[in-house]
Amino acid sequence: MSYYKKLEQHARKLSRLNHLSAICGWDQAAMMPSGGNTARSEALAELAVMKHDLATAEYLANWYELAEKEELSHDEKVSLHEMKRQWQQYTALPADLVEAQSLAGSQCEHAWRTQRANNDWDGFKANLEKVVELSRKEAAKRAKITGTSKYNALVDLYEPGMTTETLDAIFSEVKTWLPELIQKVQAKQAQENIQIPQGPFPIEQQKTLSIKAMEILNFDFNHGRIDISTHPFCGGVPTDVRITTRYDETDFSSALMGVIHET
Secondary structure (H helix, E strand, O other): OOHHHHHHHHHHHHHHHHHHHHHHHHHHHHOOOHHHHHHHHHHHHHHHHHHHHHHOOOHHHHHHHHHOOOOOOHHHHHHHHHHHHHHHHHHOOOHHHHHHHHHHHHHHHHHHHHHHHHOOHHHHHHHHHHHHHHHHHHHHHHHHHHOOOHHHHHHHHHOOOOOHHHHHHHHHHHOOOHHHHHHHHHHHHHOOOOOOOOOOOOHHHHHHHHHHHHHHOOOOOOOEEEEEOOOOEEEEEOOEEEEEEOOOOOOHHHHHHHHHHHO
16 A cells, blocks of 8 residues: 555544544534533543544655555646645644643633623633633744744644735735725714614524524435534534534514525
């Protein structure tokens, strides 16, 4: 078996663990009873370490070196480049930091659900500070490995190749026309006679409307579903998509816009 094929099989194993992590995370946010959070957080942290150990196995460096010398198709070269990029992202962090971030994130998000309703900023702040502290440690380690700034090192996780220099150029251009556009929109809106629908809007009817909107947008309910969470999100995996929203009987547009956005 070629080393590229070995790496391909390895990536599939990692993808399956990511699949489990994504579905467990969705369940934690949308289905899990509150009392289960400690055990679930520990389970997800354990899974995060397992993924990290698999993704940073010592033999992979040699496999990548040998795979790059093999005769590969264009698509295989692109695939190899992406697999190696992800491997480098994993190897930038130690397992103990990965575990700590998973635990802190779970604790912060779960507590936020109650703190949000109670407007408990002080309680949220304590948890958020821990998350930010660990994120700064991550940024420092990634920046050291990549030789870039801390911010660029983190941006690259979500938009490969993007830099603050490029972002500055984009926003500088946007600033030349956006303020005037906003003023024109506001002026036009001030002249409109807006009729705001009056509730209450029963939640069951809102659910029906949400599903109808998703159907119009060609959402595949054979490979996905919609549920309720504290804040709307789209999770899961491509073959098992989990969308959530939240309902307010006084404002149907909140749930509807959330569903449209996440779909």
